[in-house]
Amino acid sequence: MSAPTDLARADQLGFEQFVHSLAQHLRHTPFGWALVLGLSWGQAPLGPLLLWLGVFALVWLPSLWFIWRCGKRGPVLAQDRGVVYAVAALDGLGWGVVVWVLAGLSPVLDSWVLALLCGLAALSAVVYLTQLQAFRLYLGAMGLGLLACVLIRQVPDWRLAIAFGVFALLLLRLLQPVSARLEQGRLHEIGNESLAARLSDSLARKEVEAATDALTGLLNRRSLDALLQAGLSGPVPRQMALLMLDIDHFKQINDRHGHACGDAALRAFADRVRAQLRDGDHCARYGGEEFVVLLPGASRERAVEIAERLRLAVQGQPLLSQPLVDNTVSIGVSVVAPMDQPAHLLERADAALYRAKSEGRNRVCVA
Numbered sequence: 001m002s003a004p005t006d007l008a009r010a011d012q013l014g015f016e017q018f019v020h021s022l023a024q025h026l027r028h029t030p031f032g033w034a035l036v037l038g039l040s041w042g043q044a045p046l047g048p049l050l051l052w053l054g055v056f057a058l059v060w061l062p063s064l065w066f067i068w069r070c071g072k073r074g075p076v077l078a079q080d081r082g083v084v085y086a087v088a089a090l091d092g093l094g095w096g097v098v099v100w101v102l103a104g105l106s107p108v109l110d111s112w113v114l115a116l117l118c119g120l121a122a123l124s125a126v127v128y129l130t131q132l133q134a135f136r137l138y139l140g141a142m143g144l145g146l147l148a149c150v151l152i153r154q155v156p157d158w159r160l161a162i163a164f165g166v167f168a169l170l171l172l173r174l175l176q177p178v179s180a181r182l183e184q185g186r187l188h189e190i191g192n193e194s195l196a197a198r199l200s201d202s203l204a205r206k207e208v209e210a211a212t213d214a215l216t217g218l219l220n221r222r223s224l225d226a227l228l229q230a231g232l233s234g235p236v237p238r239q240m241a242l243l244m245l246d247i248d249h250f251k252q253i254n255d256r257h258g259h260a261c262g263d264a265a266l267r268a269f270a271d272r273v274r275a276q277l278r279d280g281d282h283c284a285r286y287g288g289e290e291f292v293v294l295l296p297g298a299s300r301e302r303a304v305e306i307a308e309r310l311r312l313a314v315q316g317q318p319l320l321s322q323p324l325v326d327n328t329v330s331i332g333v334s335v336v337a338p339m340d341q342p343a344h345l346l347e348r349a350d351a352a353l354y355r356a357k358s359e360g361r362n363r364v365c366v367a
């Protein structure tokens with residue numbers, strides 16, 4: 001069972017395909033006129049033929065323009081259906097009234113007119129496959145010209161009118177299952193599209209979840225490992241510095257104000273650090289109240305400068321004001337050395353951090 005939105009979308013898609021095909025169909029109308037002129041040349045009076053052609057062309061030109069414009073701006077079923085269907089009906093009528101010009105002149109011409117109308121109807125079936133309602137109008141308008149001629153002028157023979165009617169009904173009957181199958185196909189296509197969009201959305205969400213720390217929104221340890229690995233994987237490792245940050249006396253926040261307050265302090269700390277970094281620098285939560293900042297391209301001096309800036313940014317303003325949480329941060333700095341593996345860089349920064357803690361906290365130490 002398809003959702004109403006899918007059905008509406010399938011209808012709209014069918015309509016778009018129809019307008020596109022109708023535009024092509026109308027562009028080929030002059031070939032039909034040439035066929036009529038060529039085959040009835042010398043057998044039908046030229047005056048009525050040219051009059052038919054002139055009037056048809058007067059209707060055809062604005063129809064073609066409208067359908068072309070509609071196709072260009074993107075047809076909208078609810079808005080354009082009326083005019084598009086009117087164009088279809090006028091096109092059918094244009095061909096139907098050719099009977100008035102050609103019928104009754106000779107039995108051969110009468111049969112030829114019937115063959116022309118049936119051939120046109122069969123050719124147009126492909127165009128109208130997605131809009132059978134419009135096809136009914138087209139065939140009805142065509143048949144109307146024929147029927148009016150038979151009723152009023154008694155030409156061509158009734159049998160020819162009946163033959164066209166039977167042919168039109170058969171054609172519609174044959175098209176119905178094909179058209180229904182096409183609609184099913186469109187529904188499947190739309191269903192597949194929305195499924196693919198949902199899957200790709202959820203995959204993107206899962207990828208973000210797998211790469212980030214849920215509490216702070218920073219990169220998690222897995223992403224940090226991948227970044228380090230990528231940074232150190234070339235034959236000559238890229239210049240890079242690593243800062244390991246640890247909030248001083250963090251345990252006291254939990255002990256005094258509770259775990260939720262500790263979480264809020266971690267989030268505030270993450271925001272504070274993030275605000276100090278440039279695009280291209282990375283910040284990850286390494287675990288607990290330990291964070292790592294990766295500074296691609298940074299020298300030892302630059303890394304120390306940034307670490308000092310981070311330290312002052314934490315010291316300068318309480319992490320939380322209600323309740324007051326005013327902790328400082330200790331930072332260990334390491335820079336990439338030849339033959340370094342990610343673990344080496346982390347170990348050196350950790351050792352520098354340990355030194356910063358043991359020397360009294362709230363300071364930056366370099367490995």
Ligand SMILES: Nc1nc2c(ncn2[C@@H]2O[C@H](COP(=O)(O)OP(=O)(O)OP(=O)(O)O)[C@@H](O)[C@H]2O)c(=O)[nH]1
Nearest residue numbers: 246247248249250251252254259260262263288289
């Ligand atoms: N609220 C909260 N607390 C955490 C989280 N992860 C780790 N902690 C707490 O962080 C505290 C870390 O304490 P310690 O390792 O003793 O370090 P510290 O109190 O910061 O002391 P120093 O690092 O020596 O300055 C522990 O109490 C952990 O329970 C977390 O996600 N949320």
